[in-house]
Amino acid sequence: MLDSKLLDRLKDSKLKVTLPRRIVLEILSEADKPLNPYEIVDLAKANGKKIDTVTVYRIMDAFEDSNIVHKLKGQSKYMICEHPCDDHCHHQFICDSCGDVSDLHISDESFIGELIKKFPGIKIEAHYFEFSGLCKNCN
Amino acid sequence: MLDSKLLDRLKDSKLKVTLPRRIVLEILSEADKPLNPYEIVDLAKANGKKIDTVTVYRIMDAFEDSNIVHKLKGQSKYMICEHPCDDHCHHQFICDSCGDVSDLHISDESFIGELIKKFPGIKIEAHYFEFSGLCKNCN
DNA sequence: CTTTCTGCAAAAGGTTTGCAGTTAG
């Protein structure tokens, strides 16, 4: 089921609430990692729901404009933006062995602070950290 | 002119020293930012030198394998790798305003060390850091 | 002389555009 808070975010935007948009939101919120449009279409199909890839591209554009999702700059992957006003900051650890993805609760300051010191003048608005390796169960 | 140290890196690898490879190296070393294959072809043309795009793609693959260039994750942009290092680890800063991408040479230890302390038992094999905001020119 | 490399053509993959029909508000 689609989380009601997410649905509210969609309602609060100037976007119309349509079936494809609900499906995309549901898939993104259930995914534990960023997804690209093709992956979203595939997951939808796996759930018995068909959406056109082009539609997903357009939905992602609209969601990005409305700050509902965050697009990873490098990859064309998207993830739900949980703290729209705070920042689009994410830290995750992906186990190469069992595939488990965990969200790391690490303090931003220790990472970001050092960076600012090293590169004075820049302003960091968002960040995404991804680590992979072996989790403590698989190590 | 092509820097002799760079040329040596090419000679030291198992790759043959060919004209297209010299051109690519020269362009990359003169560029102050990461370039994608199309940009390399265009800059070559601007210097009166014609290379096929496919050739550039293949050259970049070979250079990456030989640790001569570093590929920015996702961006399909390449830059001369001054510190031939573990190519699984990337730190990039993307300016939201001018789109400039810079690769940050920050020590892994400061970032990774803290993480290991906090999550004992995990083994980190690769990481990807992405920061975005405003570069010092746009800030 | 052998193996690697290049350039061309074509295929494959990812993303965007145009348009007619549909649906939310």
Added chain:
DNA sequence: CTAACTGCAAACCTTTTGCAGAAAG
């Protein structure tokens, strides 16, 4: 009812593959 949205087709751009000829070592 109207503006926004979807789905399909097709265009477009990026990247990969296959192959014959050229060049490096």
